[in-house]
Amino acid sequence: MEINFIGPLGKVTGSCTWMRDHKRGWNFLVDCGMQQGEITADVWNHQEWPFDPSEIQFIVLTHAHMDHSGLIPSLYESGFNGKVYCTEETARIAEIQYSNAMPLNPELFTKANINKVKWSHFKKAPVLGNYHPVDQDLFVQFQRSGHILGAVSVSIYWGKPMSPEQRSIVFSGDIGPQPQDNEVLPIIRHTMNPGHHNYAVMESTYGSTNRSPSDKEPVIRRDHLKSLIDRTINTQGTLLMPAFALGRSQDVLFDLHAIAAENPEYHEQVDFYYDFPLGREIMDETIRFWAKTESNREKTRLLWLGKQVFDLLGLTKNDPDHLQQAVSAMNATSLYKDDCNWKALQEGNQIAHNWKPIISRKIPSREELATSNRPTVIVTGSGNGDAGRAAYWLPLLLTKSNTILATTGFSGANTVCGKLLSIRDLPIPDRRMNSNIIHWPNSKQSIAVADIMANIEKIKGYSAHGDQEDLLNWALRNAKEGYLPAGDTIFLQHGDDRNRYALRDALSSKSAEPGMDLDIQIPVEESGWISLESEGSTPVDEDLKKLMAILKERPDLKQHIGN
Structure with a gap:
């Protein structure tokens, strides 16, 4: 067996690894994702593959994010x-x-x-944890990676x-911030042992x-969100x-329901909206998966639903x-409060007894929201503010001093939310003297920094990526x-270098x-095929890597170097 790292090398998106075994006749991929936000994205996404796609026998996919599956x-x-x-x-x-x-x-x-995609589920x-045969003496094993619903690390035997x-x-896939003893x-649910x-x-x-x-503490995250609602x-x-x-907006909705259930009478004065067609479609389709369990000889465990749900509601996960x-x-987080016959929870603590749907079905128009005197919370896409319904609401709401924009995750410096975060601590008088204009990509919309009166906040603790x-x-x-x-x-x-x-x-x-004594390698494009049959792979010499990089830029030097 040998391996070739097609991507991403020195980048964050575009996951694709090629594995093959000539002797046994195996030829397959682990992930096949788009590049997103990279300088090389257009070339990568429309590339001529280094392999013949018709000869690839199957793909093993770690999770549904587009940089892995797109x-x-x-x-x-x-x-x-x-x-x-x-x-x-997934x-x-x-x-x-x-x-x-x-x-x-x-x-x-x-x-x-x-319609051609041949999804195959074991x-x-x-x-999770079982050895699933995909060919003679070739097995695939999944372990939950704690990243998003359906996300797994993949073992090949x-x-x-x-x-x-x-x-x-x-293959780790994307690893979440979810140790077994402290799900964030x-x-x-937590990351499984690989x-x-x-x-x-x-x-x-x-x-x-x-x-x-503090960035990993759920109570601090919810308290911050609660203070913004106040x-x-x-x-x-x-x-x-x-x-x-995917993932983030469902996490935010859960926290909003938790906050509302702590003091339902107080939060009745707030209108909650989920203005996110793609997020709504994903949530409506996947809500059924949270009930899934798996059993072994000793016990039955939930497949995806984590401990925080039980701890917050005063419930026992083994009951x-x-x-x-x-x-x-x-289920309540996906229901509209206007047209559901909600039956209160009978078990658990007072938060559980107060738990109920809070999202209103009818999204207000810009004109209706402009004249409303009711406190309003809108969860919307996209996460970086560049497109979708965020691009619909931001131009209207950023000019109002009683607006709070709260980002919920990483936003690149060149995205709309990234630019807004850069002026977060700039006092209003200084904003009014600022001559910069923020433009929405692929749109004629723009807003002058001088006109931005909104409060800008960043809520930490929602990242689905683990840290070091x-x-x-x-x-x-x-x-x-x-x-x-693990290896x-x-x-x-x-990741970048x-x-x-x-x-x-x-x-x-x-x-x-x-x-x-771990053998830790950082493959580069020039690494090519690496054998997985020897006891230890031969590391690529650092000087050789530098030389190869120079030759890539200056092929005319090859004649002076020889072999």
């Missing part, structure tokens, strides 16, 4: 005709995203291509089972970042919260009646005999504590 439909157009192995949740979310992407990317997403229980010849590699995100393998392929998105304990009530204004459709109450609470500590915990899980590495050789990808090198140094330092 080029699968176009791969079918190029001749691929195999299965896509993933969780049921397949359903990806289908929705593909359909919504058609108007924006008609050359990549056509109805015909989307039926043998348990789905090849060779005769239980024999010394069998080898394995694990409101509703998703086990020990010969090789591991790790993401490094936040490989140089260590968040403060300010909105006091000013009879609007709290606008752009959020990403079947309490499980149904937790699922009902999740979470990445180290995934790679070096603590076992009785000391640290158990004896670890390849770092899916600053984050890859920072994570490499942290892994080296952390693994040295118990006396481990």
Whole structure:
């Protein structure tokens, strides 16, 4: 078996890894994603693949985010005709995203291509942790990655089972901030132990970042959100919260329901809206998955729903009646308060008893909101403010002093929300002297910084990506005999080079504590095919990498260097 890192190398988006074994006749991919926001995005998304798509037998998909899944439909157009192995949740979310992407990317997403995708879900229980055969002596194993609904790390095993010849590699996918003893995100369950393998392929998105304990504390996150609602009530204004459709907006909705249930009479004066067509479609389709469980010989466990739901509502996760109450609470977040016959929860604490749907169905028009004197909370897309309903609301609301714009995640410096965050601490008189104009991409809309009277806030704690500590915990899980590495050789990808090198140094330092000698590699485009059959892969010499990079820019120098 050998591996070729097609992407992303030195970038964050465009996940695609090619694996093959000539002797056994295997040829497959792990992930096949779009580049988003990269300088090379257009070239990558319309590339001529380094492989013949018709010869690829199958794809194993870690999760539904477009930077991991987005080029699968176009791969079918190029001749691929195999299965896509993933969780049921990932397949359903990806289908929705593909359909919504058609108007924006008609050359990549056509109805015909989307219909060609051969989603394949493993039926043998348990789905997570089991060894699922995909060919003779070739197995796939899923472990929950704690990132979003349906997201998994993927282990590939090849060779005769239980024999010394069998080898394995694990792909982290995107790792969430979800250690088993401290789940941070409101509703998703913890990251599973990847086990020990010969090789591991790790993401490094936040490989140089260590968040403060307060940034990981759910109570602090909800208290911040609660204070913004209080300010909105006091000013009879609007709290606008752009959020990403997948995961983030559902987390925000859960927290809003939790806050409203703490003091229902007080929050009756607030109008809550979820103005997000894509987010609504995903939520309506996936709400059923939160009830899914899996059993082994010892116990039954929830597949995706996390501990915070139970802890907040005073429920016990091992009680079947309490499980149904937790699922009902999740269902409430997707219901409209105007037209549902809600039956109050019977178990749990006072918050559980007060829990009910709070979202209003009829979204107000701009004119209606402009003349309303009721405090209003709007959760909307897109998360970076560039498009969607956020681009509809922001030009109107940013000019009002009783508006609070609260971002809920990372926004690049060149996005609308990123530019707004850059003036967050600028006093109003200084804004009024500022001559800059903020433009919406692919739109004629713009707003002068001088006209922005809104309060701008950033709510921390909703990121679905783990920081350096979470990445180290995934790679070096603590076992009785000391640290158990996810792989004896670890390849770092899916991050810019600053984050890859920072994570490499942290892994080296952390693994040295118990006396481990990890082989940590940072593949580059010139790495090409790497054999996975030897006991340790040969690291690419740093000087050789620099030389290859120079030759890529100056091919005329080759004649002076020789072999």
